[in-house]
Amino acid sequence: MTKGSSSSSSSVLPRSLAAPTCRCSRPTVVFVSWTDDNPGRRFNRCEVHGFVSWVDTADPTEWQKTSLIDARDQIRRYKRETSHEL
Template sequence: MEASCSTSSSVRRRAPMTCYCNKKPVLVVAWTEDNPGRRFYGCPNYWSIICVSGGRKCRFFQWRDDEICERGKVLIPQQRQRIIKLEAKLVDCKKREKFLVVVVALLVVIFVVLCLLR
């Protein structure tokens, strides 16, 4: 039987009111190898080069989701890549569709002009 992901204590964590520099934390998705797709709260200044709160960077960090099982660490990145490729194909199809609409419109115009010239 195939191993599956299950969490015994799936506790939904509340968003913290403020971080260490009194800002409202933002919900972010991690895409690291160990935590693909796992959400966490972080200070809006967490990624900032500018130091805050008295010259020190605020490093507030709190996981929102439970830890991902080993199978999920493999499947989530695979599925994410699949989605990215499908989205790229969709964009390409939409570009082709627009091009075909323009071509058909031009052909209709040419047809009408040729019919009028007869």
Template sequence: MSSTQYSSSASSFNNDSDNQGPPCHCLQSTIPCISWSDENPGRRYFNCQAHGFVVWIDKEQPCLWQTRSLLEARDKIRRQSHDIKAFREALDKANAQVAALEISRITGPRIEFLKAVEELLKQNVLESDKKLRTFVVSSWGGFLLATAVLLYAMKK
């Protein structure tokens, strides 16, 4: 079941009347599958979970037009699956960009507000520092003046 253009692939299917096939040489049960290889597109076979292919269900191979139709359908499905995957990736990327824009739109004014608040706080701290320095200098000046007056009074 090798493929010339694509790797061989298969899919299992449910057939209620004949769900299990003949046992494999390892005595494990087999399940019905459909081949999607280039050589046997759409052809059904029994598959062992451990060893793979066991025996064909469809004894004859499909005729040329069936093979061609099945291969074209398989290739079209693969292309469409690839396109869908690419569209999903593009959609995810676009959604991420929209989310980033929305976050920046929402947080933009807040960031500006926070910057303005921070600037006001800096100004208040600077003013408070100036007032504290003025108070300390005035207090020391008053202390020195009071000490000088007391010393002068004690000398007399």
């Protein structure tokens, strides 16, 4: 993935983090965004409505953002390479 491109990848975090309910009264789940704009930033997501709110209200600094994007891309490359070996 090239810098400046956007990806909608995310991962689920354990339920130990308290999350608000959605406007539909369903509980939300905390996910981690792995987009270029918000790498490593946690957010609350409803199963029905999607994004609800950010857990992390502060944006990462530029060097943190760059480091997280680089690490994410390295992990993705490694997974692609190792999946072809099976």
